[in-house]
Amino acid sequence: MLDTISRGYDAFTSILFQNGVQPLLYAFGMMEWEEDAFAWMDFIVFGVLQVLVVYAICRPLEAWRPVERWDDRRVVWTDVTYTLLARLGVLPLIAFVLLAGVQAQFDGWLTDMGWVPPTLETLIPGLDARPLLAFALYILIIDFGEYWRHRLQHTLPWWWALHSIHHAQEKMTFWTDDRNHIIDDMIAALWVGGLALLIGVPPGQFPLIVLIMRVAESLSHANVRLSFGAVGERLVVSPRFHRFHHGILSAGEEGRNFAVLFPVWDMIFRTGDFRRDVFPRTGDPEAPASLVHGGWWRQQLDGTRRLVAAIRGARAG
Template sequence: MTARMERNPRSWFAWLSAGLGLSALLGVLCFHFPELLTSRDFRAVYSEDFARRLLLFGLVMAFALGTLAILRNRNKRVALVGVGSAALAVLLGGATVHFDPIESTPFSLGLDWFVISLFFSALVFIPIERMLPVRSKSPLRPEWRTDLAYFFMSHVLVQFLLIAVTASTSAIAALAVFPALKAAIQSWPVWLQFLLAVLVADMAQALLHRAYHKLPWLWRFHAVHHSSRHMDWLAGSRIRLVEIVLTRSAVLLPLVVLGFSAEAVNGYVILVGLQAVLAHANLRTDFGWLEYLLVTPRYHHWHHARHIDYIDTNYAIHLPLVDMLMGTFRRPPRGQWPEEYGVMKLETVPRGFWAQGLMPFSPRKVFADFVGRERPAALQADRGHGD
């Protein structure tokens, strides 16, 4: 086994080729079936020319990096996936594929949102985490495939999630009408509405977040998010779809009821998307006194720590002030990071995307193949130290 690994060591070129090749193939499929595979709302954000240039870049790099990996005899099977996917994408039309005007459809997948978001998230956070890591590790760390599956599902089903959240909040908001309060809030400048929206939304989310930890039936859903043994930009995606809908509904409901402007709400949505990734990032940066004002990676990392003193602390997503008001604020000594991440009882969360999806509905309380469980060395080598 050792000799085989030495002859065929892991190659970043091969894995990058595979990722870019598969992404390019998905991109071509988006051009062929835009009504079904692309998000109507997200299509308004980027241009066709941008999408074609990004697709062309992916194809060229997949071929180049895959060919180099094969010539160097490094991870040839992985490299062939990249080259083969890129070749199939070219056969299907490549960056010059023609498509007819996009017709309106009631539902569609957000495959374009997944590809573009994954590309730029990896482009930004992988280099940053390599330069300033809390712990030096490969992005292909254990269970990265599981987190990528969560990333895929939450992005591809984005329109269905938005419909579910909008329906749930609109139905409840219709029962509560405060015209005077709405008029007062909407008379404020957008920047002030935005700041208040962040505070209100964070208080709502922190209260629900604490309920996730305190109520056993909710914890069965939320435990999946805390089961990751490795913190990085991708780990924050480990959230079940039911929890996403419940959390987003609870957060947006007070903003809708109180009548915040669309600009303020959209600004909050952008902030929560950015900060959710940043808070989980493997980024060792000392923010000093800012840790009292904004939730930083170190602040949130301690919420994920396997440490008895931090079980009921740091629920806020944006503002530590919310934890201070709740009595759950705990700032560790400067420069200290958790030694270990994950749920306190690792055996209560199974390993793998599908097993975790069924976990809340299973009568079983412990699992033989659980998160963080060591696997035989031979299996680790065959799977490339992944899931």
Template sequence: MQDNITPPDRYDPTSNLAKRSILAYFSALLGVLALLGVLCFHFPELFTSKEFREAYTEDFARNLMLVGLIAAFAMGTLAILRGGDRVPALIGVGGATLAVLLGGATIKFDPIDKTPFSLGLDWFVISLFFSALVFIPIERILGQRKQLTLRAEWRTDIAYYFMSHLLVQFILIAITASTATISHFAAFPVVQDAIQSLPVWCQFLLAVFFADLAQALLHRAYHRLPWLWRFHAIHHSSRHMDWLAGSRVHLVEILLTRIGVLIPLVVLGFAPAAVNAYVILVGLQAVLAHANLGIRFGWLEYLVVLPRYHHWHHAQEKAYMDVNYAIHLPLVDMLMGTFKLPPQHAWPIAYGVMKPETVPTGIVRQHLAPFFGKW
């Protein structure tokens, strides 16, 4: 263990962060999501993803909107009456009110026409809603480390969450649109035929393995090559591991990783349904792997990447800075010789780059830092 490890921020119930009203900020979140949901209802061709629409029904979307509006009103009103954090509470109530005035859950729309692109805003709204709904209570009850829900830099990571979810949609659209061109350069027709002959569920499992192998090799390059580390260090700058921490990824890294992973899947001939399912899995597992969960999963930790496995990759400890690159399957690290997991009772003492002060705060400054900062 190193002597210069920076200890984690201590939980202080008397701090300004601790005194923030969870109800007020939840109301603000739901109010903003309601407004984004209204945009999806009014302009489904532009703001909703065709692939993701197939995963839910119109009634589900309307009921979810209704629940969100009621919760935003109720939480915001209660927070205002209690006198805490009135600004975010007013944002929540105001956003929900505007969403209702714009039609709310009663908006009618015609059959959705096919468009060359869409923003995928529905994927962001639904994934953020359910991620917060599931992981915030679980982390408070089963968290390995006691820390604030509204911990330092949570706004920065929410901004990253928004950027990364929408950007992945654009990358997927661009690659899917150029499938014919990319496949034209493929020199593996036998492999393509073999993969396309498999059922979609089997293609999905193979896609997870090949994609994880590709991203793990690229991930290791991020750690080994200084010019790539400048971008990847942003991801390792967070000193708090929770469901939001995995979203902190530099735009350049998102582009390199998603293109480097998705193009091989297209070249190998995987069905669009299998590729889309993999993209959804990436979003879900990125949240899970970084979550603050102290659950002991036993032998499952050797089959699937779970929180403790990936937490050690973020540890401020040199012995773990070149291990556990996989994001889906520990088998990939075993094949690469980079698998390392201590006994089940062991968790990292602190997270983040060795000198956190070398990375600025805020999404804008962090995006500029690799180009102008001294590392």
């Protein structure tokens, strides 16, 4: 099934390139850019696919049973800008491709030294014959890494200076998932892409893993009064579960509910709150007005200033 999905996507991008992009390159005498153009077209197509899938799932839910209603949605449109810039760039895929080249050279050097780096399939005998199980384990391991990346965003002062942009939103919607400082996005892309390469995720499966996690994260940020129940909320992160994380009493180091996809990590490390009747107001009371109401560029500048201040403060201390 996974191979069928991958082949179908590859066939679609090939047809699009051959019938749309390639003729334009030829007409403008830019065929030397053919290989690079195909790679970037693939990134953009995948980003558009992410946005369409997320919108089709999350927008009807927000219209059906919103937690809050607002007349002024200007700050929500700022989050839309974040989403389009982030997903049409598809940073995790770019990081995966760039790191793959580095890893190939590194693996070659290790092989010359007489050592072959292990992958998940080599560590678990028979896993290569069970692709769906391997795929599920890839997601589980990457989600574990995402849990700890998220906790570090809240505990390291310099990282919180960046991540606080995400938590400053008082009108949270499914668009808020991508409300991040660009440096924070770059770190996340390298983190996820590097971990995926480390455990041997096949290149054809990585985009599908990214899509699944993106949809789950967008849904968890949705402005919808939705809980998965006492059992379900311990299996998969719900909008209620993650909204508590964005609540005004859960910002900074006192954060709860860090899990991205599977709440089991919050259960194991005792950072979960499973009160299903709690839908708190979102935002960070300590965030400056620019991070709450400012546009994309203003928030990026102020986030950078806060990062520099946090680093200087750490050195002075």
